[in-house]
Amino acid sequence: MTESVHITRCPDYDPALLKEQLKEHLSRYPELRELKGKRVLLKVNLLKAITPDRAVTTHPELLRAIIDDIHGRGGRTIIADSPGGPFLPSTLKKAYEVSGLEQLARETGAVLNYNTRYHEEVHPKGKFVKRFNVCDYLRDADIVIGVPKFKTHTLCGLSCASKIMYGVVPGLEKVRLHTRFPDPLDFSRMVLDLTELVAADLYIVDAVVGMDGNGPNVGRIRNVGLIASGRAPVVLDLAMCRVTGMDPEKLNIMRAAFRDGRATNDMRMDITGSGSKMRLDPPFDLPDRATFGSDPPRTLVGLVRRISTKGPSIDLRKCVGCGVCMDNCAGKAITMVDEKARIDMSRCIRCYCCHELCPHGAVKLSLSAGRTRQTVEELIYNVFK
Numbered sequence: 001m002t003e004s005v006h007i008t009r010c011p012d013y014d015p016a017l018l019k020e021q022l023k024e025h026l027s028r029y030p031e032l033r034e035l036k037g038k039r040v041l042l043k044v045n046l047l048k049a050i051t052p053d054r055a056v057t058t059h060p061e062l063l064r065a066i067i068d069d070i071h072g073r074g075g076r077t078i079i080a081d082s083p084g085g086p087f088l089p090s091t092l093k094k095a096y097e098v099s100g101l102e103q104l105a106r107e108t109g110a111v112l113n114y115n116t117r118y119h120e121e122v123h124p125k126g127k128f129v130k131r132f133n134v135c136d137y138l139r140d141a142d143i144v145i146g147v148p149k150f151k152t153h154t155l156c157g158l159s160c161a162s163k164i165m166y167g168v169v170p171g172l173e174k175v176r177l178h179t180r181f182p183d184p185l186d187f188s189r190m191v192l193d194l195t196e197l198v199a200a201d202l203y204i205v206d207a208v209v210g211m212d213g214n215g216p217n218v219g220r221i222r223n224v225g226l227i228a229s230g231r232a233p234v235v236l237d238l239a240m241c242r243v244t245g246m247d248p249e250k251l252n253i254m255r256a257a258f259r260d261g262r263a264t265n266d267m268r269m270d271i272t273g274s275g276s277k278m279r280l281d282p283p284f285d286l287p288d289r290a291t292f293g294s295d296p297p298r299t300l301v302g303l304v305r306r307i308s309t310k311g312p313s314i315d316l317r318k319c320v321g322c323g324v325c326m327d328n329c330a331g332k333a334i335t336m337v338d339e340k341a342r343i344d345m346s347r348c349i350r351c352y353c354c355h356e357l358c359p360h361g362a363v364k365l366s367l368s369a370g371r372t373r374q375t376v377e378e379l380i381y382n383v384f385k
Contacts, residue, residue, distance in 0.1 A: 007240075007272075007275035008273045009278065045159070046167070047083060063110075078112075079105065083167075085171060086327075115137045126196070132193075132197060135168045146165060148164035151219065152216070163195070182349035205229070206227070245284055312363050313366055316340050323341075325358055
């Protein structure tokens with residue numbers, strides 16, 4: 001079966017252009033043509049409380065175009081995600097406010113989710129993981145649309161349609177999953193099982209402005225100029241890899257999909273739209289840590305990871321001692337000393353949650369010598385603080 005992907009050119013977040021573009025995308029899917037009385041959940045990318053110009057979260061103007069179109073078809077919209085850290089109403093409120101989604105909801109009539117309850121769901125067909133804790137908000141909707149921000153990801157390689165549904169895992173439960181699956185390929189296989197269990201009805205990718213390099217938080221902001229949509233998340237991600245010049249074999253999320261038979265690198269796709277032939281030049285830069293390049297023997301995984309992958313270190317000049325990194329450290333490797341974060345690299349599992357969630361950009365990635373480098377920086381900091 002040939003899967004369809006629709007890609008259109010959209011150079012900026014101009015409201016009139018977005019309205020036209022999203023109407024084109026949404027009109028392609030029969031289940032969205034008549035929405036009277038239906039609750040449509042927009043599962044956004046809301047990593048943390050950060051302004052939309054940082055290219056980390058789904059842009060509110062793109063969401064506005066989706067919401068207005070859905071409301072025009074008689075539907076009601078709910079905006080939801082579970083950001084990093086504790087899944088609490090106060091955490092959600094701050095993230096909504098800073099990301100521009102609170103103002104968007106006021107102006108459009110969309111509802112912001114504050115339901116933080118969750119439940120366990122069994123996934124008998126899971127290829128790697130058979131049960132997950134899932135946020136209740138997901139099952140309260142008639143239709144679910146995933147709206148990911150197109151970004152690289154230091155652990156999975158890519159954060160797009162295949163990973164957007166990871167946000168239905170509640171708050172600190174994500175830390176537990178990082179602890180259970182420290183191997184990057186295993187973690188990606190787990191994410192794909194989750195995505196299969198909680199699959200959205202449609203995915204619309206915000207790739208007007210994206211992020212390459214060390215995404216999903218502190219990479220390089222890139223003007224991509226595209227919006228993409230499709231029903232099959234792995235296929236949609238593969239299509240976006242081709243557009244942006246990334247080798248799927250070097251991205252853990254795609255390697256996991258190939259390994260478990262969810263897709264093949266050379267699979268046929270029906271790609272339509274004004275952006276279907278676009279090829280980004282220069283192509284996207286990969287994150288410093290996307291893959292081993294090949295699967296080492298299990299007995300050597302730990303050694304290979306420490307030698308060949310970058311680890312986190314703390315820039316003490318930027319660290320304010322907020323404790324976000326410590327609270328979200330899956331390996332319990334971070335402590336606070338003199339109101340500054342310290343990393344015990346012997347316990348670090350390289351999940352990169354600290355790098356991903358630090359609100360002050362104080363976590364850097366460096367090779368195994370990073371520990372020595374951090375020790376030198378600590379000495380300098382202690383002398384001149």
